[in-house]
Amino acid sequence: MLTRVYDNLIVQTVCRVMIPFIQIYALYVIAHGHYSPGGGFQGGVILTAALALIFLAYGQGPAIRRMNRIQAVIFCSIGVAIYVGIGLYCLLAGGNFLDYSQLAPLLHVSVPRARSLGILGVEIGVGLAVMTAMYSIILDIAGQSGNETQSTDTEPETGPQTANRKPDSSQ
Amino acid sequence: MIWQLDFLILIFVIICAVAAINIRDLLSAVIILGAFSFFMCLLWTEMGAIDVAFTEASVATAISTLLFVGAIYKTTRRSKD
Amino acid sequence: MKTVILIFVILAGGLLLYGTMDxxxxxxxxxxxxxxxxxxxxxxxxxxxxxxxIVTAVLADYRGYDTMGETTVIFTAAIACALLLRGIGSARKEEDES
Amino acid sequence: MAQQFPALIITIPLLAALFTVPLGTLNRRFCYPWLMFIMAAVLSMAIVICGRVITFGPISYHMGGWQPPWGIEYRIDQLNALMLVLISGAGLLGAIYSGPSFKKEIDGRQTLASSLYLLMITGLMGIVITGDLFNIFVFLEIASLSGYGLIASGGNDAPFATFRYIIMGTIGASCYLLGVGYLYISTGSLNLMDLHRLLPELYHSRVILTAGALMLVGIALKMALFPLHAWLPEAYYEAPSAVSGVAAPLYTKVAGYLMIRILYNLFDPGFFTEVFPITTILSWAAVFALLIGSIYAIAQTDLKKMLCYSVIAQVGYIVLGIALANRAGFSGAILTIINEVFTKACIFMATGAIIYRIGDSRIEHLGHLFRRMPITMLAFIVGVFSMIGIPPTCGFFSKLYLIFGCVEAGQWVFIAALLLSTILNVVYFFRVIKVACFEDPQPDYERKEPYPEITMEEAPIGLLLPVVSAAAMILITGLGSHWIMVNLITPIIPAGF
Amino acid sequence: MLEHLLLQTILIPALCAPAVIILRRAIGKKAAWIARLGLLYSTVLLLMGCLKLAMGGAALTESHAFAGPAITLDLLGDGISLPIALIINFLCLALSIYADHYIDHRIEAIYGEVDERTAINHYTRFYALFLLFPTGFMGVCFASNLIGIYFFLEILPLPLYFIMAMFGYVDRVRVAMICLMWAVFGAGFFLVGSVIVYYTTGSFAVSSIAAMAGTPAARWAIAMFLITIMAKMAVVPFQVWMPWVHAEHPTCIAGLLAVYANVAVYVMLRLLVIPLPGDFQFFATPLMVLALITMVYGALLTLGQTDIKRFAACSTISQLAYSMLGVCSMTQAGIEGGMFFFLGHIMGKTIIFSTAGIIVYTTGIRDMRQLGGLARKMPLTTALWIIGALGLAGFPPMSSFPAEWIMFTGIFKAGLTGSITKLIVAIAGAAAITLSVVYCFRSVKIIFFGPISERLATDNHVKDPPLSMSLPLFGVAAVAIGFGLYPRFILDLFHQVIGGLPF
Amino acid sequence: MLEFIISKYNFWFYVILMMIGLYAMLAKRNLVKKLIGMNIFQTAIILFYVSIGVKAGKVHVPIIIGGHGTHHAIKAADYLNPLPHVLMLTAIVVSIATTGVALAVLILIYRRYKTLNEDEILAIRQAGRETGA
Known part of the structure; x- marks a missing residue:
């Protein structure tokens, strides 16, 4: 469906050039969220955009090779777990849940700095979670599903694009 | 915040919204929805909510439209109303 | 039917407009x-x-808990989509493919 | 550590939901014991919290160490604690139930379903534990989204039913959010206790009136109160048994809890009875709900569909109790919530067990069921007694308090409606019992040949245990209703009743 | 042991019921002995309570937290409730012994040859359900607030429904449903009545009903309660369910069904006559007329029956009306007599119905016309039937004789001194007794004397039943005769309460 | 009068927008149209919230000027209200998540009924029920 345009060289080349920049910009958005508009969520979405671009330009196969559906969901859980884990660390260190000031002794910094770093930590978690979650949703909704008949198990990804997979694999 | 500009964008927003729900071709409707979101971003930037605008720009105009388009490709783009 | 809904919607809008007066x-x-x-x-x-x-500060610290919920919402949506559109547990098969 | 339980009780199921996916990727079979283990841990924490609240009074927990109203506050009084115990209790039952049920109905997708199940419990508990209006919205959405996913994974028509549910649920949540926005614009605060302090000065502002109305409409949509109920029967009917066995008891009751919070904790009780008499509308809607729900239930030929309509009727009971706005009615509403959680869990899960064995739940196919599945049916009958309000069960006491509430309010019509609905309950439930227990009764007392051989084929233990425990809980809450009244309900009756 | 005596009598059967079910695997049929021993224990308790009261003790009162601080379970054991509870409990005990063989027979008849395990399941299920009866009856007798009474009245139809639907006779499931619907219908009105009382007096206590005397609400409350009571007692407009239900249930609960219907008269006395004599006066005369109609109607119906169980069933309609007549007469003697007749009737009905059960058990025949000449083959059964028939007809050695005597003299005296209606009612009622005498003796003649049919004469199964069936009935007969010869014990106890009434 | 309109028109527009969304959700028979309506509906609420946070006059966006290391007194009146923005970030995420799940459900519906028109789906189901019974 969305994966028909495999042989569009221009699109693919542009994407290959663009994607690293998009990703760097996304990381900047995440990291610079303290000082400018942005943060984990926006950055994560831009990272998704990069992945989605692969998906759009090269088709589903290459995209899945970068990160498959299971990995996406697992990374998403890791992203949320980073957030919750920071909160829980604060709790175990003696403060309340998400009380970043408890990070200060660990990081040997002042309390406001610790809060700032705590915010950065959770933003990274959010970024990871949002990127992978959005990617997973896009794969599920826009991608070829091997599960047309709601069978109990997924068949391997089949369909017309299997023929196109070989040229892609050289990418 | 200039209220005339604000007013103008709001009018555009409304036009987009009405168009989005009235166009019979779903793909066009979704694209117009993207335009709607874009005008919304503009409005919010103008109101000073840059973070919200940034998010709306990245989510609604990009991801949301992508999801809609993907779903429409998988189903049908015809609509009776 | 559509007229009924239109009237209903206009009434609801009227209520909301009434609320904005104060x-x-x-x-x-x-x-x-x-x-x-x-x-x-x-x-x-x-x-x-x-x-x-400040938005980031409030988002991730003062109301950080809301943001955790928000991230969970996204996670939930991902899981829900996955549950609906794929048979998971077939992880191995998909790995073979990639 | 125990003072950190309010945070842990949310984060532990959440973390568990996150780890379910990797765990299930390793081996799908790990999910089921993991789910049960986590739910058991959550239940024990909920009980500890409840005990602490009963002994030491309400707990206030500040997220991130920020003072309310700047940070998010958890404020746990007896009502929250009770709801936590109920949710985690029903959650544990559902977790035990989910093993065989998921295996049969959505085999191959247990990992994601288990994860989503834990998220649903997280969301529901998050709604009841928090004292911040926006935070309620966030967790409402977690609960709703996981509910959509789980319900849509059910039978053939499930997706379409879910789609309607999504539309209505989103309107409901958005109305709620808008109401919160209206409150925020006129007060500047989002904290429930803080708003309670700020609002009385503004009672005559139209913004506040609209805000109250919007939030109530939103919640009424979420709880499927009478004119807004259309999405519910279909959605719960199509859901997998384990899901309907947890969603039916919990979602509407959590919405009922929210309604109590908004009517009597956010606003003063006097506001909705005098300044803005919405309770009158609510009580009439409730009366219609309980009559129309029962009548629709009679019209059904399918047991599960019938139960779905009885959910609508039961929502009527809860809202009626809340809207009566007096001590007895309020106690009755909370007792109904308690009773309904276990009753609905019991009968929905029993129905699920029947479907597991019989294949469907059309009433005419249930013959000889009492001999085929005696334990399930026994539990089912206990649940039915509680629905009807027959003495030793909790349903009797809740109905009794509702009637007191009507008396205190001087509403004789409502009493008549309650009694009528009781009779309707008897009609539709005993129809099932009749078929299940005494199918083809022999007209001849001299009958000599035995009945056709029917072997007992009880549901697997994973389905049976939750059903039986729910039935036991119905009896225990019934017999312990005095304790519940004294320790949990009396302290939270709003001042002004 | 005597501490919380009233609560014990309510709780012990309720606790025995699950014990029976749980222990059935371990001890099999012996589980029924748990029920019997429990009932024996509570009977002894009640007897001690009665004796204490008879020796001048004060009435027993207890209060137990029930559901929240607002609602308590108040119990009152006074001169009326204790002896009634004693007799009912004793009947339960006797029937629990009687039921042993009978229920085996029913299981065999209904479910055919079943394996041991299923048979024991059915058997213990019966006993577990059976034990709910004494719980409910004790509760109705002792509860002294309306919610308590409602609570126990609601419990009672349940064992009835299930026992009937599991072990009854023809078309038993439908009949059970009829019975249940009537009970729910009645209970609803009872609840409305209680709520009216609560609304006007602010309390559910029976003692506070008196506070609403003279108000218009009182009449409404009485009307509501009366609908319940009449539905339960099968007074004429509400009598439809009684012949069905009474004829088709297993006879081992027949006596209890008679109690189930008749205990309403006790409720009427407790809730209406004692607290609100003035307001009840308005209803008394129509009720007496209704009672009279029911008496005659029931008696005629009985005369027309050929089915041995329907015979007993229809006679119940007539007999129930006697006690109602007595209570509605609003005279001390009438009330005492009416209540005493209630006791005599339930004992007589237990005997006659259970004997009918024995006949069905041994011969398998329900049609009286096919029976006859059984006296030679079943002498003990014949004796039992005759004792029961004497009880129904109100003949001297039985307790119903002094009951009718006291009741009718009371009404007669009231009629002579005042209202002419009462005089007419008394005369008509006394005349109606002759009808019951006729049907009683006719039944004795048809069943036990005359020519014996070929089949019965040669059938070796037709003989006196095992002692476990007849002995408890003889026990009941002995008690009935004992009270007939020495009615003072009960009447004195009644008088402690009724003697204080302002008639 | 003009002042009144200027002081309120933003709220009115949000109401109009919301009603457009609500109408689409209830009256449109095509399920995708319903979803589009849902998006408009939610966006309208976000617009309302953002409007709450606006302060007239010369105020800054809620990012402290001078960045790191600023120590001059910060006056609240100089900056926009950040709280509604924070809330709305969450609301946007919720909105996209709901859309995602709804679209997934939509695909399932299409797989089963081969149409996205509500009336047609109802008709198919009715027919199925009659043949099934």
Whole structure:
């Protein structure tokens, strides 16, 4: 469906050039969220955009090779777990849940700095979670599903694009 | 915040919204929805909510439209109303 | 049917418009929303969190719990889509393929 | 550590939901014991919290160490604690139930379903534990989204039913969010206790009136109160048994809890009875709900569909109790919530067990069921007694208090409606019992040849245990209703009743 | 042991019921002995309570937290409730012994040859359900607030429904449903009545009903309660369910069904006559007329029956009306007599119905016309039937004789001194007794004397039943005769309460 | 009068927008149209919230000027109210998540009924029920 345009060289080349920049910009958005508009969520979405671009330009196969559906969901859980884990660390260190000031002794910094770093930590978690979650949703909704008949198990990804997979694999 | 500009964008927003729900071709409707979101971003930037605008720009105009388009490709783009 | 819904919608809109009549004027800097809770964020955030972007400070620290919920919402949506559109547990097969 | 339980009780199921996916990727079979283990841990924490609240009074927990109203506050009084115990209790039952049920109905997708199940419990508990209006919205959405996913994974028509549910649920949540926005614009605060302090000065502002109305409409949509109920029967009917066995008891009751919070904790009780008499509308809607729900239930030929309509009727009971706005009515509403959680869990899960064995739940196919599945049916009958309000069960006491509430309010019509609905309950439930227990009764007392051989084929233990425990809980809460009244309900009756 | 005596009598059967079910695997049929021993224990308790009261003790009162601080379970054991509870409990005990063989027979008849395990399941299920009866009856007798009474009245139809639907006779499931619907219908009105009382007096206590005397609400409350009571007692407009239900249930609960219907007269006395004599006066005369109609109607119906169980069933309609007549007469003697007749009737009905059960058990025949000449083959059964028939007809050695005597003299005296209606009612009622005498003796003649049919004469199964069936009935007969010869014990106890009434 | 309109018109527009969304959700028979309506509906609410936070006059966006290391007194009146923005970030995420799940459900519906028109789906189901019974 969305994966028909495999042989569009221009699109693919542009994407290959663009994607690293998009990703760097996304990381900047995440990291610079303290000082400018942005943060984990926006950055994560831009990272998704990069992945989605692969998906759009090269088709589903290459995209899945970068990160498959299971990995996406697992990374998403890791992203949320980073957030919750920071909160829980604060709790175990003696403060309340998400009380970043408890990070200060660990990081040997002042309390406001610790809060700032705590915010950065959770933003990274959010970024990871949002990127992978959005990617997973896009794969599920826009991608070829091997599960047309709601069978109990997924068949391997089949369909017309299997023929196109070989040229892609050289990418 | 200039209220005339604000007013103008709001009018555009409304036009987009009405168009989005009235166009019979779903793909066009979704694209117009993207335009709607874009005008919304503009409005919010103008109101000073840059973070919200940034998010709306990245989510609604990009991801949301992508999801809609993907779903429409998988189903049908015809609509009776 | 559509007329009924239209009338209903117009009535609901009327109710909402009625509600807006007593609202503080748009952009009033002295409205309760702008004077009760949020000033403290603006005044204190920089000192307490060393984060100039107050939105980020509030988002991830003061109301960090909301943001955790928000991330969970996204996670939930991902899981729900996955549950509906793929048979998971077939991880091995998909790995073979990639 | 125990003072950190309010945070842990949310984060532990959440973390568990996150780890379910990797765990299930390793081996799908790990999910089921993991789910049960986590739910058991959550239940024990909920009980500890409840005990602490009963002994030491309400707990206030500040997220991130920020003072409310700047940070998010958890404020746990007896009502929250009770709801936590109920949710985690029903959650544990559902977790035990989910093993065989998921295996049969959505085999191959247990990992994601288990994860989603834990998220649903997280969301529901998050709604009841928090004292911040926006935070309620966030967790409402977690609960709703996981509910959509789980319900849509059910039978053939499930997706379409879910789609309607999504539309209505989103309107409901958005109305709620808008109401919160209206409150925020006129007060500047989002904290429930803080708003309770600020609001009385503004009672005559139209913004506040609209805000109250919007939030109530939103919640009424979420709880499927009478004119807004259309999405519910279909959605719960199509859901997998384990899901309907947890969603039916919990979602509407959590919405009922929210309604109590908004009517009597956010606003003063006097506001909705005098300044803005919405309770009158609510009580009439409730009366219609309980009559129309029962009548629709009679019209059904399918047991599960019938139960779905009885959910609508039961929502009527809860809302009626809340809207009566007096001590007895309020106690009755909370007792109904308690009773309904276990009753609905019991009968929905029993129905699920029947479907597991019989294949469907059309009433005419249930013959000889009492001999085929005696334990399930026994539990089912206990649940039915509780629905009807027959003495030793909790349903009797809740109905009794509702009637007191009507008396205190001087509403004789409501009493008549309650009694009528009781009779309707008897009609539709005993139809099932009749078929299940005494199918083809022999007209001849001299009958000599035995009945056709029917072997007992009880549901697997994973389905049976939750059903039986729910039935036991119905009896225990019934017999312990005095304790519940004294320790949990009396302290939270709003001042002004 | 005597501490919380009233609560014990309510709780012990309720606790025995699950014990029976749980222990059935371990001890099999012996589980029924748990029920019997429990009932024996509570009977002894009640007897001690009665004796204490008879020796001048004060009435027993207890209060137990029930559901929240607002609602308590108040119990009152006074001169009326204790002896009634004693007799009912004793009947339960006797029937629990009687039921042993009978229920085996029913299981065999209904479910055919079943394996041991299923048979024991059915058997213990019966006993577990059976035990709910004494719980409910004791509760109705002792509860002294309306919610308590409602609570126990609601419990009672349940064992009835299930026992009937599991072990009854023809078309038993439908009949059970009829019975249940009537009970729910009645209970609803009872609840409305209680709520009216609560609304006007602010309390559910029976003692506070008196506070609403003379108000218009009182009449409404009485009307509501009366609908319940009449539905339960099968007074004429509400009598439809009684012949069905009474004829088709297993006879081992027949006596209890008679109690189930008749205990309403006790409720009427407790809730209406004692607290609100003035307001009840308005209803008394129509009720007496209704009672009279029911008496005659029931008696005629009985005369027309050929089915041995329907015979007993229809006679119940007539007999129930006697006690109602007595209570509605609003005279001390009438009430005492009416209540005493209630006791005599339930004992007589237990005997006659259970004997009918024995006949069905041994011969398998329900049609009286096919029976006859059984006296030679079944002498003990014949004796039992005759004792029961004497009880129904109100003949001397039985307790119903002094009951009718006291009741009718009371009404007669009231009629002579005042209202002419009462005089007419008394005369008509006394005349109606002759009808019951006729049907009683006719039944004795048809069943036990005359020519014996070929089949019965040669059938070796037709003989006196095992002692476990007849002995408890003889026990009941002995008690009935004992009270007939020495009615003072009960009447004195009644008088402690009724003697204080302002008639 | 003009002042009144200027002080309120933003709220009115949000109401109009919301009603457009609500109408689409209830009256449109095509399920995708319903979803589009849902998006408009939610966006309208976000617009309302953002409007709450606006302060007239010369105020800054809620990012402290001078960035790191600023120590001059920060006046609340100089900056926009950040709280509604924070809330709305969450609301946007919720909105996209709901859309995602709804679209997934939509695909399932299409797989089963081969149409996205509500009336047609109802008709198919009715027919199925009659043949099934």
């Amino acid at each position: 609202m503080p004027a748009w952009g009033d800097p002295n409205s309760p929303a702008n004077t009760y809770v949020s000033p403290r964020y603006i005044e204190e955030a920089m000192e307490a969190t060393e984060t100039p972007n």
